[in-house]
Amino acid sequence: MTSRKRPPTKLRAITIEPNYVNRDGSALFKFGDSAVVCSVNGPTEVKLRDEKVDKATIDVVFKPLVGLPGTKDKTHEYIIRSTVESVIKSNLYPRTLIQIVCQVMMDDGNILATAINATIFALMNAGVEMKDIAVAVACIVNQDGNILVDPKLREVEKAQSYHTFAFSKTTFGLLFGESTGLFTEKQYFECYALCKVAAQEIIDEIRVKIQSDFI
């Protein structure tokens, strides 16, 4: 079994590239080699049957790197939509559409968290009003019972359980959590605590990026 040289709680290098594609807002977010590009169009015209009179319709498309979108990608779409719906002030944009497209550029583990972070940054880049910022991070419990934050693909493949969390920036409460595999209650709360610390790191990174680019 390959053990990693990176400390178990250390994140891979974070890269953020705003305005990656020519849309209302877009961003590339990377954890090491794992990369997702997200683009945001909106608020824009909405199809009549999707129109909501009191708030914006949020549409999320998740495109995998290889092949046609499958069940897993549809789940990702649903997760991203429900996460951003809780942070976007959608009542400011009634009868409009906010269209979000996530494209996986490279999958080396932790892809859902990468996609959520890319989406949030693209929304900020598009100037969509939000009441909060969500940051996501994943971790695994490996066969030896050790917790590894921000796992690579080969670590995920051998994991006992896999957990993805999204936290709110202001309250640091849990916005979204998904776990698969077998784990104990104690392990779950340990994962939760470690990911929370890592999330703080991502927020710092995002803040530095915004300060260096816009201020």
Added chain:
Amino acid sequence: MVKESDPSTNERELILSGIKESIRLDGRGMDDFRPLKITLGPEYGRSEVKLGATKVLAKVSCEVTRPFPDRPTEGILTLNTELSPMAFAGLESGRPSEEEVLVSRILEKAIRINRAVDVEGLCIVANELHPVDQRNPVPLSIHHTPICVTFAFFENGDLWVVDPSLKEEQIRRGDMTIAINNHKEICVLSKAGGIPLEMSTIIQCSRLAASKVEWVREKIQSAIVKASEAEKRKTSREMIIDD
């Protein structure tokens, strides 16, 4: 649904009057490409190509499958083209647009129907498959490499530009894409509708396309050299540290 807005009458006239005087909106000559940037890697079978502000990501993947019963000595090559709303607002995901159909059709003709990839070489012998981390992958055997050049025609077909930008594509009256391989053979000539063209124009365009293809090929070669050097450095580094 979101619509990409058509250029206004003023924009249309500006671009057209420019082309009449051999001036393009972005300062290029009539037969100039936009700057081309090709990036390969960091994993096998992945490339990102930027032509001006147009970006395309291509990924080659493989899996073990059973060949078609009537062609037991050939592997299967499938091409999949996707234009998401990220590229072009107004595209509905799930339903291919006309543009997407045309693009995938040209790719299909240039690569699969032209037999650019050796599909017989894709066959494997039972029990002779090795994971990537045990043996270095063998490069795909490629017979020839067709490269596409697109032209846009204006007015009655006398005015034309190479590598049209989005705005130019929106006001063109006809277009033509030529794919030429490394033996200077025309592999695909696609002219789907638009105004009729003079024979002499088509010959003139193919001559120019042949020289442009050489230019693109040089870019591809240097990208390959760069990527293989990076790969060598990476493998030597991975032996020391492995995060």
